[in-house]
Amino acid sequence: MSFQIKEQDKKYDVCIVGSGAGGGMAAKILSEAGLSVAVLEAGGDFDPAKEEYRTQLRWPWESPRRGANTQRPFGDFDAAWGGWEIEGEPYTRKDGTKFDWFRSRMLGGRTNHWGRISLRFGPKDFKRKDQDGLGDNWPISYEDVKPYYDKVDKLIGVFGTNEGLANDPDGFFLPPPKPRLHELFVKKGAAVASVPVIPSRLSILTRKINAERGVCFFCAQCSRACQVYADFSSSTCLVKPAMEKGKVELYTHAMVREVLTDESGLATGVVYIDKKDLKEYKIGAKVVVLAASACETARIMLNSKSKSHPNGLSNSSGVVGRYLHDSTGTDRMAFMPELVDRPRYNEDGVGGLHVYSPWWLDNKKLDFPRGYHIEYWGGMSMPSYGFGFGMDTMRKYLLNELGQPSTNGGYGVGLKKDVRRIYGSMVGMSGRGESVPQYDNYCEIDPDTVDKYGIPVLRFHYKWTEHEVKQAKHMHDTFEEILTGMGGVLLGQKPTEENQYGLLAPGRIIHEVGTSRMGDDPKTSALNKYAQAHDCKNLFVVDAGSFVSQADKNPTWTILALSWRTSEYIIDQLKKQNI
Amino acid sequence: MDRRENLKVLLTGTVATGYLLTTGCNPEDAKKAEEIIGSFSYGRTPEETLVNDKLMADTFFTEREKSMVSIIADIIIPKDEISGSATESGVPDFIEFMMKDYPKFQLPMRGGMMWLENLSFATFEKSFLDISAEERITLIDKIAYPDTAEPDMKFGVNYFNLMRNLTCTGFFTSQIGIKDIGYAGNRPNQWDGVPDEVLKKFNLSYDQKTLDQCLKIEDQQKIAVWDDAGNLIG
Numbered sequence: 001m002s003f004q005i006k007e008q009d010k011k012y013d014v015c016i017v018g019s020g021a022g023g024g025m026a027a028k029i030l031s032e033a034g035l036s037v038a039v040l041e042a043g044g045d046f047d048p049a050k051e052e053y054r055t056q057l058r059w060p061w062e063s064p065r066r067g068a069n070t071q072r073p074f075g076d077f078d079a080a081w082g083g084w085e086i087e088g089e090p091y092t093r094k095d096g097t098k099f100d101w102f103r104s105r106m107l108g109g110r111t112n113h114w115g116r117i118s119l120r121f122g123p124k125d126f127k128r129k130d131q132d133g134l135g136d137n138w139p140i141s142y143e144d145v146k147p148y149y150d151k152v153d154k155l156i157g158v159f160g161t162n163e164g165l166a167n168d169p170d171g172f173f174l175p176p177p178k179p180r181l182h183e184l185f186v187k188k189g190a191a192v193a194s195v196p197v198i199p200s201r202l203s204i205l206t207r208k209i210n211a212e213r214g215v216c217f218f219c220a221q222c223s224r225a226c227q228v229y230a231d232f233s234s235s236t237c238l239v240k241p242a243m244e245k246g247k248v249e250l251y252t253h254a255m256v257r258e259v260l261t262d263e264s265g266l267a268t269g270v271v272y273i274d275k276k277d278l279k280e281y282k283i284g285a286k287v288v289v290l291a292a293s294a295c296e297t298a299r300i301m302l303n304s305k306s307k308s309h310p311n312g313l314s315n316s317s318g319v320v321g322r323y324l325h326d327s328t329g330t331d332r333m334a335f336m337p338e339l340v341d342r343p344r345y346n347e348d349g350v351g352g353l354h355v356y357s358p359w360w361l362d363n364k365k366l367d368f369p370r371g372y373h374i375e376y377w378g379g380m381s382m383p384s385y386g387f388g389f390g391m392d393t394m395r396k397y398l399l400n401e402l403g404q405p406s407t408n409g410g411y412g413v414g415l416k417k418d419v420r421r422i423y424g425s426m427v428g429m430s431g432r433g434e435s436v437p438q439y440d441n442y443c444e445i446d447p448d449t450v451d452k453y454g455i456p457v458l459r460f461h462y463k464w465t466e467h468e469v470k471q472a473k474h475m476h477d478t479f480e481e482i483l484t485g486m487g488g489v490l491l492g493q494k495p496t497e498e499n500q501y502g503l504l505a506p507g508r509i510i511h512e513v514g515t516s517r518m519g520d521d522p523k524t525s526a527l528n529k530y531a532q533a534h535d536c537k538n539l540f541v542v543d544a545g546s547f548v549s550q551a552d553k554n555p556t557w558t559i560l561a562l563s564w565r566t567s568e569y570i571i572d573q574l575k576k577q578n579i
Numbered sequence: 580m581d582r583r584e585n586l587k588v589l590l591t592g593t594v595a596t597g598y599l600l601t602t603g604c605n606p607e608d609a610k611k612a613e614e615i616i617g618s619f620s621y622g623r624t625p626e627e628t629l630v631n632d633k634l635m636a637d638t639f640f641t642e643r644e645k646s647m648v649s650i651i652a653d654i655i656i657p658k659d660e661i662s663g664s665a666t667e668s669g670v671p672d673f674i675e676f677m678m679k680d681y682p683k684f685q686l687p688m689r690g691g692m693m694w695l696e697n698l699s700f701a702t703f704e705k706s707f708l709d710i711s712a713e714e715r716i717t718l719i720d721k722i723a724y725p726d727t728a729e730p731d732m733k734f735g736v737n738y739f740n741l742m743r744n745l746t747c748t749g750f751f752t753s754q755i756g757i758k759d760i761g762y763a764g765n766r767p768n769q770w771d772g773v774p775d776e777v778l779k780k781f782n783l784s785y786d787q788k789t790l791d792q793c794l795k796i797e798d799q800q801k802i803a804v805w806d807d808a809g810n811l812i813g
Contacts, residue, residue: 059765070680157803179772207803215799218769219765338781344762383751387751389747389748408724410723415656415743417659419760
């Protein structure tokens with residue numbers, strides 16, 4: 001342990017905590033307005049264009065574990081440094097409830113490996129209480145955010161199609177890639193089930209949008225981060241370009257413990273632990289912007305107690321950490337007999353689905369209040385650890401020369417042949433839905449535990465309600481209709497009520513939001529409609545902590561749009577000398 | 580030179596893999612490369628490199644166990660007219676690594692081998708290593724078919740399922756196996772849809788709407804321009 005010395009560093013106009021989608025966007029917009037910006041990142045520097053970090057276009061045998069997920073939770077080639085568990089940085093759970101917290105400790109955070117599914121929230125998504133009486137409305141509407149979605153589309157690039165759907169707004173789209181073979185089968189199956197299928201909307205450059213970034217070369221490996229920057233990550237598209245213009249200074253391995261405030265309750269800067277030398281440093285700033293991810297931001301706020309903020313920073317309402325909610329998720333798989341013995345060709349495509357199903361039903365006619373979208377997967381993807389498993393149960397689906405089912409298990413030339421035959425014949429789908437935010441789902445400071453930097457850790461309390469469970473049941477009914485409609489043989493058992501219809505544990509979809517939600521009433525919200533803290537006017541939150549409700553969409557595009565909007569507000573307020 | 584500069588020098592102009600470094604260079608270079616970057620370099624953090632190196636330095640299987648793994652792996656994936664065998668593709672080394680990388684495999688693997696050894700002694704009064712190929716198959720046939728195996732063979736079935744999984748995955752993720760399976764990707768490509776002959780085979784086609792709205796590959800390098808309504812106009 002080192003003797004801790006507070007070292008007074010230079011003062012900035014703005015100090016941003018976190019370099020993911022929200023922090024990256026704020027760094028770009030604020031620095032381009034001429035402000036001096038410090039970005040503090042708790043992990044290391046990362047640039048997928050540098051050979052030392054590259055996992056893209058590697059072969060499975062380059063990993064001794066052939067891509068298995070024993071080191072990195074999404075496999076050895078995935079770009080995320082971090083995961084559900086990080087050594088020395090624990091979190092705990094309360095009352096036997098479940099919550100899994102994924103953290104990426106690296107420049108760009110979780111935007112380096114994410115699925116690039118970039119969906120705008122629609123008009124209904126901002127006003128859910130008006131429709132079903134549950135939860136709360138946002139203090140803003142789609143019209144407030146639309147101009148920023150438009151700008152994000154053009155700045156970062158997203159492919160898709162304008163469909164004129166009421167709650168899945170049109171945008172400025174690049175052309176989508178053509179569907180793969182299994183996706184054409186999906187369209188057939190979905191038509192049987194009366195489920196619409198449209199081109200997916202992913203922030204991957206099918207066409208050039210500027211001179212700086214390359215275009216997609218269809219390796220299907222966006223999760224490994226792209227060396228030509230053809231997909232969106234905050235590091236490559238926001239932070240690095242902003243740094244090149246000179247007004248942004250990046251501090252890596254900087255683990256922020258708390259926001260400092262003066263006697264009047266205003267923020268004066270932050271204290272961080274440098275993970276390399278384990279010393280404590282202070283950075284002074286006129287404005288503090290938290291973008292550490294919803295839960296980490298709540299942790300910093302709750303750990304920032306002072307005379308003027310005895311309940312944690314800007315937490316007079318007591319809502320910081322509360323209303324934590326993640327997307328719902330559950331999956332199903334099938335075997336496609338028609339796809340046995342497929343002709344081989346390169347069908348990698350982009351890193352993710354080429355088609356998807358946006359929510360298509362009216363919840364007023366259903367027994368659960370919120371919708372979900374469906375993601376589809378399958379195809380002749382690169383074999384990785386796990387490929388060829390399960391022939392002890394799968395071989396019976398393959399017919400031998402006599403038209404008889406093969407015997408499960410076995411060995412030898414026949415087994416080898418059957419692995420070849422079955423390659424590319426699996427399809428699957430994942431439902432990702434909206435949950436109803438609950439006051440009693442929360443993270444708080446665990447009074448018993450600190451991390452290895454001496455910072456008190458989060459303790460989670462989270463239970464799904466009947467709304468999410470019923471939604472998961474509906475997902476599985478739909479999956480079965482589509483899968484059988486496309487000629488698939490369902491694999492595994494349909495989940496039942498006993499296992500909450502296969503609903504994954506909260507946190508598993510990594511869309512956790514809502515822990516410092518915005519609202520007009522300071523008694524029931526931590527932030528105002530510009531994501532400015534009610535109790536501390538020079539403190540802002542630009543991660544998904546500000547969300548009032550997480551739609552049946554992925555949150556990143558909304559984080560980017562809201563961060564841009566808040567950044568413009570900060571510039572305006574500084575000009576007017578209001579902060 | 581620091582580690583990073585060393586790496587650059589070593590890797591300039593090459594595909595930067597531990598695989599090539601340890602097999603494609605002269606022994607002295609390979610040794611130096613290993614000292615600097617460890618056995619595997621594929622975008623590892625320093626912490627991960629240490630983990631990999633430590634796992635590589637440890638040994639799990641005894642010589643006899645390794646022989647047994649090799650024999651059984653080649654029973655599961657033998658050489659055929661298309662490609663080589665499990666051992667030719669490096670499966671035993673991969674299984675050795677996975678034992679250390681995922682310690683939960685250790686007990687069922689070691690215990691399973693011991694169980695099979697017992698069966699071999701009980702049946703032939705000899706070690707599995709010392710019986711003939713035909714004799715081995717009579718034992719393997721008792722444990723290779725989960726749906727019809729005798730109930731008292733369940734331990735062996737579990738063991739053989741694990742060996743089958745690891746052997747298949749190890750083989751088909753090797754250079755030999757990837758070539759065998761015919762995976763055609765992991766290289767720069769221009770995806771322009773399912774090939775026509777494949778569409779025909781499955782009696783499928785792209786509808787006109789899809790063709791109109793999807794990417795024209797020849798436009799990829801043209802900078803996108805939209806009108807105010809979001810229509811792509813250039």
